[in-house]
Amino acid sequence: MAEAESVIGTPDSSGADEAAAPEERPQPKGKRKIAALLVVALLAYLLDLGSKMLVVAKLEGRQPINVIGDLLRFEAVRNPGAAFGMGEAFTIIFTCIAAVVIVVIIRLARKLYSLPWAIALGLLLGGALGNLTDRIFRSPGVFEGAVVDFIAPAHFAVFNLADSAIVCGGILIVLLSFRGLDPDGTVHKD
Template sequence: MAEAERIIGTPDVEGAAPEETEAQPRGRRRVLVLFAVAVVAYALDLVSKLIAVEKLENHPPIEVIGDLLKFELVRNPGAAFGIGEAFTVIFTIIATSVIVVIARIARKLYSLPWAIALGLLLGGALGNLTDRIFRSPGRFEGAVVDFIAPAHFAVFNLADSAIVCGGILIVILSFRGLDPDGTVHKD
């Protein structure tokens, strides 16, 4: 069995040998991993934003590593770098669509790395979607709480980090020819 197939598992195949019929429970375990990663990413994001609002709102930034890294509260109604501030509702729809697509992919998930990547993406999308739905100025128009401020870069949050890490992992898996269903493409 190829190394990549051993790592990511193989999908359930009709008429498979008995050892291959374990793919069904393995698929369920991958979905559990996806949701566990999503819950952890979501919870960390939610708690960190609650702490950031409590400790940073109406207070000066906290220097973590001199001028290189600060914690500074910014409410961002747009996307990365504050782009698209007038399109908050559109970003809400996009985040909702991402969540629906991940839920659909999860039904055919047999790859552990894909489960982790999609879990990060799902947790991050849920974190920022929660802000857009429940934070001011109003429902589905809320500003996302950002607080991690590296020098000469955009202010972001843990949900953004989870989304970026999940996206990078998806790109790597795609370049390696690994699919969410556990198949390996040898191009």
Template sequence: MTEAEHGIEERDEEATAAAGAPEEAPLTAPRGKRRIVLLLAVAALAYALDLLSKLWVVTSLEHRDTPIDVLGSWLRLEAIRNGGAAFGFGQGMTIVFTIIAAGVIVVIARLARKLYSLPWAIALGLLLGGAFGNLTDRVFRSPGFLEGHVVDFIAPAHFAVFNLADSAIVCGGILIVLLSFRGLDPDGTLHRD
């Protein structure tokens, strides 16, 4: 390429940039799609681990008379059915928690369209997988449709009994708080307040 051709090419690039056409547009779409794929992969993994663990609990642990000691009395595996939220709060409000879980899923689906941040993809994937895990219980488990009780089984001493979906939701929530404090938005931009 001659020097004159090189100069013309530079001017064309400058004109394109001045016209407002984003220079990285072709790279942005695939990068965004990769983040959505990561979000869905994390959600699928969290959901699968929660579902498999609950199937094991229902078939192997629910009919035991005594809990399984993992770390002595500090951590036990003990099957319970929870119709409420954490710490048994809201036992008569199962339908409300079902609607909240469905709402969380809708919000995550809307956020995913503008997702260009790897950490946000992981955080939202954890929330999505956890929400689907507990929503599956609320929809399909007894006592009935939209009123099902969640299977909880991880029982630390002096704390609420929870499951892997709850863990995914908490980890995703903590990650979102940390990302927000650092000023990282889901679209990958940084802001300082």
């Protein structure tokens, strides 16, 4: 009877066996990487916000600035749509998607023990917050605001630092997934 109680964990045996078998309890995996995620997100957000404020103050309504000949210029553009200016009529949907992404990242952070994942999710979070700030606070109105884009490579769409952070974070997530590294720090081989 005592052996069966220790296997199924009846109330009579709960305290005695915990001390006898510490190797069976899950071990902590190290410190969570939430601080790294937040630092990366804050840095990406502040760089994006500061660059957009500078562009609106110094470049909007003026001629583009050639940075590298005809290959790269800075040009202030208001983008109510998504990437490449598509979906201009769906600004509120893009706002909702950004808000959902932010909530998902915050929920995932509770199980985050991997520094590379913290960096990737921090980039996504900072970029999503940067563009969401534009959608909420810029004209033409709340949840319908146009994003400030200004990096204009030749023969490509105009984008901003938030877009760059999102793309870099997404690429890093794909690479981590291919390598089998999960956000909780475990590695799996498929």
